Amino acid sequence: MSHDPDEDDDDHGHDHDDGHDHADDPALARNKLRAEALESLLVERGLLRSEAIDAIVARYEQEIGPLNGARVVARAWVDAAFKQRLLADAPAAIAELDLPTGGRQAPIVVVENTPGVHNVVVCTLCSCYPSSLLGLPPVWYKSPPYRARVVREPRAVLREFGLELPASDEVRVWDSSAELRYMVLPERPAGAERASEQQLSALVTRDALIGVAKAGAPRG
């Protein structure tokens, strides 16, 4: 979908002057009006305060993002006992780190990449995603091509992301079809043996946590 349609709401601090007028896109203009109408009605009925929506939006724009997942991974790389707890009971282990994960959490399962095994996550039925650790999913994760193809031809999809796996490696796809949310624990990149935990967390991208990239690799 195109960037920044017909936005004129100044409450959220964005600058929308991209010199491109999308107001002629009827679907986007209609969605905006529909969303405004629904919110107005809920406010009028006393069911909702717009400030509550502002707070949720701000939380996902500013606080909850893949840095949470990256911090979990970096800790697992430097602390073998933590890693064992993480793989056995991820919610309990993650709670040790006191991350800003927000109030709405699904149970997390962490799956570990090892030499010869690569994991990748999808939700073929909707777009379930470990949002408490990664923030909101990118459009490609929610798109029909990814959801349709990654279960059937994971190697081909990973190749499009720039990740060529050896034929001998096993690819494990995890389809989040219930309320468990999967996150990949990537392999610690070679050459990062002396990095601090904080430096390590900077090597962990969102894509590595989904499993369409390796940690420490350039973004696909």
Next chain:
Amino acid sequence: MPDVHDLGGRAGFGRVAVERDEPVFHAAWEGRVLGMVYVALGGGWVNVDTFRRGVERMDAVRYLAASYYERWLTSLETILSEAGVLARGYAPPPPPPENRRFERAAPRPPRFAEGAHVRARARKLSGHTRLPGYASERRGVVARVRGGFVYPDTNAHGEGEQPQHLYTVRFEARELWGEAAEPAACVHVDLFEPYLEPAERPDVA
């Protein structure tokens, strides 16, 4: 064929289009929709399974053409209206405890153990289910027994939570896709006990 939202394995889609430096929201209305969905679900006005079903009930052509948040908006309008939330005089239920999750005690012990060979039943063709079409009538092995969870098939239709055991089942790519399967690949799917029946160990590992 199952509903259009059940996309796993469908042919005809091209490359995965990746947007560089993607913003969290592409327009402010998307954030408003996300917030309203979270408030509606968190407040217990409607449940997440009814919400997902609302998305699935979209016309197939519209579903594929719509953006993610347009689907959310469509479902929210539909189910809030049907649940009477938009009617004058609607009184919201007492809010559920913060962080109310989906784990529930199932009434019976689990039928299958880790390592059990199972076969997914035929996917039903109407109503909400979380059995993907591509796993329907395929054989796999129970990788993990996850405990009891709210059963989406009933919860989506106002028939209660009816907790069921959940299993992570491993399906080999060859079992799912036949000769066209990529080598050394498998798919793990989280499946509720009513979706599964015992299976014989396959002849070929």
